[in-house]
Amino acid sequence: MPNKPPRVGASDASKAWDHGRRESRHARGYGYQWEKLRAQVMKRDNFLCQTCWRAKPQRITLAKEVDHKKPKAKGGTDDLENLEAICVPCHRDKSARDQGKVLRTRPRPVGLDGWPIED
Ligand SMILES: [Zn+2]
Numbered sequence: 001m002p003n004k005p006p007r008v009g010a011s012d013a014s015k016a017w018d019h020g021r022r023e024s025r026h027a028r029g030y031g032y033q034w035e036k037l038r039a040q041v042m043k044r045d046n047f048l049c050q051t052c053w054r055a056k057p058q059r060i061t062l063a064k065e066v067d068h069k070k071p072k073a074k075g076g077t078d079d080l081e082n083l084e085a086i087c088v089p090c091h092r093d094k095s096a097r098d099q100g101k102v103l104r105t106r107p108r109p110v111g112l113d114g115w116p117i118e119d
Pocket of ligand 1: 051052053061086087088099
């Protein structure tokens with residue numbers, strides 16, 4: 001066996017986690033109220049990704065997040081009507097689109113020998 005990483009005590013690990021959490025939660029809006037709202041939306045949407053649900057063909061995907069249909073940056077609110085359950089890949093796609101990024105599948109570059117080049 002190669003040398004194992006040093007064992008991290010439970011208290012150290014939780015401290016590290018807590019630190020990261022505080023850093024990323026600078027947005028005050030995502031506190032207790034949000035957790036409550038989030039739970040409400042999840043329950044209403046049956047814990048299923050609504051984007052997948054509306055897709056054709058329909059997909060049934062467990063939602064992991066709650067999304068603002070109209071982004072808060074564009075004046076969207078925390079109203080239940082503006083929130084829906086969403087899965088991680090859909091959320092990532094949507095956030096990218098909201099930021100004006102165009103997601104497209106890149107054509108795979110092909111080498112002179114006709115085989116795709118891995119990057
Ligand atoms: Zn989805």
